[in-house]
Amino acid sequence: MGGGATFFSVVVLLLVQCIGKGTRAANLSINAHQDYTQFLLANGVARTPPMGWNSWNHFQCKIDEWTVKATADALISTGLAALGYKYVNIDDCWGEGNRDSRGNLVARSSTFPSGIKALADYVHARGLKLGIYSDAGYSTCSKTMPGSFGHEDQDARTFAEWGVDYLKYDNCYNDGSKPQDRYARMSSALHKAGRPILYSLCEWGQENPATWASSIGNAWRTTGDIKDNWDSITSIADANNIWGRYAGPGRWNDPDMLEVGNGGMSLEEYRSHFSIWALIKAPLLIGCDVRSSSKETLSILGNKEVIDVNQDPLGIQGRKIRSKASVEVWAGPLSKRRVAVVLWNRGSSQAPITVGWREIGLSPSNPVTVRDLWTHSFLSRSMRSRLTAYVAPHACKMYILTPL
Numbered sequence: 001m002g003g004g005a006t007f008f009s010v011v012v013l014l015l016v017q018c019i020g021k022g023t024r025a026a027n028l029s030i031n032a033h034q035d036y037t038q039f040l041l042a043n044g045v046a047r048t049p050p051m052g053w054n055s056w057n058h059f060q061c062k063i064d065e066w067t068v069k070a071t072a073d074a075l076i077s078t079g080l081a082a083l084g085y086k087y088v089n090i091d092d093c094w095g096e097g098n099r100d101s102r103g104n105l106v107a108r109s110s111t112f113p114s115g116i117k118a119l120a121d122y123v124h125a126r127g128l129k130l131g132i133y134s135d136a137g138y139s140t141c142s143k144t145m146p147g148s149f150g151h152e153d154q155d156a157r158t159f160a161e162w163g164v165d166y167l168k169y170d171n172c173y174n175d176g177s178k179p180q181d182r183y184a185r186m187s188s189a190l191h192k193a194g195r196p197i198l199y200s201l202c203e204w205g206q207e208n209p210a211t212w213a214s215s216i217g218n219a220w221r222t223t224g225d226i227k228d229n230w231d232s233i234t235s236i237a238d239a240n241n242i243w244g245r246y247a248g249p250g251r252w253n254d255p256d257m258l259e260v261g262n263g264g265m266s267l268e269e270y271r272s273h274f275s276i277w278a279l280i281k282a283p284l285l286i287g288c289d290v291r292s293s294s295k296e297t298l299s300i301l302g303n304k305e306v307i308d309v310n311q312d313p314l315g316i317q318g319r320k321i322r323s324k325a326s327v328e329v330w331a332g333p334l335s336k337r338r339v340a341v342v343l344w345n346r347g348s349s350q351a352p353i354t355v356g357w358r359e360i361g362l363s364p365s366n367p368v369t370v371r372d373l374w375t376h377s378f379l380s381r382s383m384r385s386r387l388t389a390y391v392a393p394h395a396c397k398m399y400i401l402t403p404l
Contacts, residue, residue: 052087057287089131131166228264261288
């Protein structure tokens with residue numbers, strides 16, 4: 001069997017194994033699991049990693065309906081929405097500190113006076129989708145509003161009635177019970193509510209959700225919170241890497257939201273961040289203020305060739321192939337027998353990085369076209385055996401290799 005066939009066979013085998021493990025881990029009957037798995041795919045959400053915007057990284061609790069509306073408009077005017085950034089997600093701090101007399105969650109009157117339903121209508125009218133946040137505990141992480149623990153069915157119905165399309169479900173201030181149980185309850189509630197809501201588990205990777213969450217949700221956090229610095233994105237990329245075999249269409253590892261454009265890293269570092277997140281099939285959720293983003297930031301977030309790697313229908317997470325002295329090769333298969341490659345220099349000085357065809361599943365004797373996704377040009381129309389590039393510190397090169 002050729003190297004390429006071996007590479008793809010191993011990936012498929014691992015995907016089959018992960019589905020089996022996820023099924024066994026689920027505290028549901030086989031029929032119920034199959035029914036819900038079918039629902040997760042049939043409802044049309046998360047067939048590819050979700051793309052959009054989330055309020056937390058930039059605004060944290062300083063969020064209001066006017067900012068959300070203006071962000072929705074900015075996604076359209078910048079062209080980002082046309083590239084796939086469809087979800088406009090409100091994170092923590094959107095609700096009042098207490099439920100109403102009927103036990104319902106209520107939007108904070110000072111910051112969301114029109115209510116979430118009206119905001120969803122505004123976003124939907126522009127062809128976008130609205131996301132919201134809650135918590136599998138007694139209160140959210142900010143402690144400014146109630147969590148959904150014990151109110152799962154009621155809150156799921158509320159979200160559905162409001163027209164919510166995405167739920168980020170956090171893990172703060174819980175009762176100490178197993179997250180497998182707490183997150184399954186909201187999953188069941190969303191299923192009963194009937195609306196196709198993308199369910200994103202924010203369990204921080206504490207109980208290895210990749211091994212069990214695919215039976216109940218569309219995405220799951222594999223790590224703690226991201227920060228806008230180099231050490232954070234490199235460590236998170238490494239932590240997320242080990243769970244690649246569990247991801248696929250309808251079920252994605254989530255290494256947290258993008259920091260591109262928030263100012264804590266250089267443009268080269270942000271390109272590396274975006275390239276790796278795209279390759280590993282992470283949800284691409286913008287975390288900056290889109291309304292005031294620079295041309296440089298928009299050129300990173302708007303790189304269609306890199307986005308296309310993330311959204312490839314094969315849905316196989318790229319992985320770290322080799323690492324030595326801060327010089328790394330990451331790669332993953334794409335549809336139509338193509339392979340995406342990132343040559344990543346995590347060191348402090350320029351370095352040559354070489355990738356051989358055999359180590360990424362291609363035959364060294366067969367020529368390939370090499371497309372550079374950041375220069376938007378062909379490096380070669382017929383290259384054999386290996387590729388070497390000189391990569392600046394904290395930078396990367398990203399290519400698609402297509403066998404001839």
